[in-house]
Amino acid sequence: MRVLIVAGARPNFMKVAPILRVLRREGFEAMLVHTGQHYDEAMSDAFFRDLDLPPPDHYLGVGSGTHAQQTARVMQAFEPVLERVQPDWVVVVGDVNSTIACALVTAKRKEDLGVRIAHVEAGLRSRDWRMPEEVNRVLTDRLSDLLLTPSRDAHPNLLREGIEEEKIAFVGNVMIDALLHQLPHARTVDLPGRLGLERGRYAAVTLHRPSNVDDREPLRNVLQALATVAAEMPVVLPLHPRTAKNIQNFGLDDLLSDLLVLEPLGYREMLSLTDAAGVVLTDSGGLQEETTALGVPCVTLREQTERPITVTEGTNRLASWPVTTEGVLGSFHEALLERQGGPNGRRPEGWDGHAAERVVEALAASAALAIA
């Protein structure tokens, strides 16, 4: 079985690392494609080092651009790789532009190349079509031959869209494989200690969703709310390049003066910051899951979540929407109380460090079925 696995942006690297490791350990031929959607040292290279990812076998170097430009460049650069490698499977993860781009190329060459598509993290739905990720998720699932879900609540979403049950397999959350694997290293890194922060006594924040950061008004509201939280405990904010650029363009730098602003962090540093935080405030998808796995309370600064299991079973809650200072403060205080009450929430089924093994089993079983 020959597998081509695709990563493009920061949230992909921790998902492909465990799958690649298991594929190679089990003796399958596995090749990594990095589209280059993210390319900075901090957004990409640091993750390869921290996650012990081997250098990509194919680097497409597509870089930034509009959605159309980025998606089109990935498609154009990926097709010749697909033709050369002729894999049995193309494995795509998550919901970024690189995911849909490679799935779409593969779907059009299925018949002549005899290749199939597996989507890891299938079936998540925010039902908010303004999110580029929702478009990417729904379309990638529609194109895939094997839909590998991180939680069982994803299954009704797929069945409702008419996807055949035989194509869907529950595997659990591969990102938590990476987390559990790297946690001891992250604790050694001890970023909070190096910053002079006490365990459980600071808020860690990430912010990069277009709905929060691409217009002045919402961005100002969120930053104002964070400045108010900072009056109660230190607020650490590693800044995504998109957010950094917009804060500068909108002249909002003053609102950062009480926050501890950092460059984007590598995987281990971010994990060590999250693990010891009192509360995490975020608009990221991955952090909602990582906080649930770590038992750290999370306030999600979004209107809805495609990861509802982190609310029903885990430690996540949605701040009231649109974001206001009072709304964020209210959720922050609730979350803090939860933290003080001791460990809360539970780790959902299949978030156990063995999801990548189940991914590889599902790929091999389905490949064997195709030959038979």
Ligand code: UD1
């Ligand atoms: C992308 C994903 C999003 C994910 C996020 C994590 C899509 C549609 N969105 O959004 O789901 O949560 O990654 O970070 O794929 N930039 C740099 N250096 C880099 C990468 C980006 O400076 O290495 C800057 C560029 O100015 C770029 C901007 O960040 O235009 C946005 O990058 P882009 O990949 O378009 O989207 P993200 O906002 O990162």
